[in-house]
Amino acid sequence: MTREGVDYAWHGVLDVQAFQAAGVTFAMRYLSNDDSKNLHGDEAALLGSAGIDVGVVWETTETRVLAGRAGGAEDAGKAMAQAAACGMPDDRPIYFAVDYDAPDPDKPTIAQYLEGAAGVLGGVNRVGVYGGYWVIKYCLDHNSADYCWQTLAWSGGQRDPRAQLYQHRNGVKIGGIDCDLDTAYADDFGQWRVGTAPSSTTAPPFPYPDTDYMATVRADIHCHSGADTADAANIVQWQQRMAERGWRISATGIFDRESDRVCRKFQAEKGLVVDGEVGPLTWEAAWTSPVT
Numbered sequence: 001m002t003r004e005g006v007d008y009a010w011h012g013v014l015d016v017q018a019f020q021a022a023g024v025t026f027a028m029r030y031l032s033n034d035d036s037k038n039l040h041g042d043e044a045a046l047l048g049s050a051g052i053d054v055g056v057v058w059e060t061t062e063t064r065v066l067a068g069r070a071g072g073a074e075d076a077g078k079a080m081a082q083a084a085a086c087g088m089p090d091d092r093p094i095y096f097a098v099d100y101d102a103p104d105p106d107k108p109t110i111a112q113y114l115e116g117a118a119g120v121l122g123g124v125n126r127v128g129v130y131g132g133y134w135v136i137k138y139c140l141d142h143n144s145a146d147y148c149w150q151t152l153a154w155s156g157g158q159r160d161p162r163a164q165l166y167q168h169r170n171g172v173k174i175g176g177i178d179c180d181l182d183t184a185y186a187d188d189f190g191q192w193r194v195g196t197a198p199s200s201t202t203a204p205p206f207p208y209p210d211t212d213y214m215a216t217v218r219a220d221i222h223c224h225s226g227a228d229t230a231d232a233a234n235i236v237q238w239q240q241r242m243a244e245r246g247w248r249i250s251a252t253g254i255f256d257r258e259s260d261r262v263c264r265k266f267q268a269e270k271g272l273v274v275d276g277e278v279g280p281l282t283w284e285a286a287w288t289s290p291v292t
Helices: 016-021 041-049 064-085 104-121 133-141 229-244 257-269 280-288
Strands: 003-007 026-031 053-058 094-097 127-131 147-151 165-174 177-184
Touching: 003 165, 016 041, 026 041, 026 064, 026 177, 041 053, 053 064, 064 094, 064 104, 064 229, 094 104, 104 127, 104 133, 127 133, 133 147, 229 257, 229 280, 257 280
Parallel strands: 003 026, 026 053, 053 094, 094 127, 127 147, 147 165
Antiparallel strands: 003 177, 165 177
């Protein structure tokens, strides 16, 4: 059974009712170094509330995949952090774009790029590739990606039936947004939907003494801001938990202004002292308080 969806590079007001009326059941969205076109957590939540699944693709430049294994590892790290901040479960794949007509000599380097991404994401089962027919065929034949999204371009009228997604038409306006049309030929093409993160009866142990806290950098020996790399994993754990709860926050390991904003709003919502500091009480509430 096939499903119809769209992909678009847009970050603004969405008319999800127009999407529903057009029969859109999923949207493939960007992760990149250009935040103006990237998926954000609030957009993923809005799409999910309308019954529209989401998938993600990383793209910076058309030929970025020629950066090889090191480039793939670097991009996968960025993509993983952005996807987590949008609420993507940690077992879902990320596609990587090959957005040009790649000649045969480029294909081994593309495969190495995907191998680098797989090393960061935890395996080829979390790697997808977007491209024309011959790129898709090469990557599948060489086990470089478990998920493939083929485009009509650079395909010579052929379609690899192993590809889960097929982009078959460009430049269609839906709800005022310029979209491409896609068909999903597999039940699982890497899609996910932001859900309500369940509250828990227990929280992981607060990683510091009760006198300490995580916050933006300040002259206080009890403050952990991420300036010391030893604190990064603890800050990422809290940031990822807040992203799971539906907050728009990036899991960077640095307690920045975005983290301070989310912390203060969360504290106000839960009746905690609003100080922008993740101490034992704010930490515990991130896991145990109801999601509203």
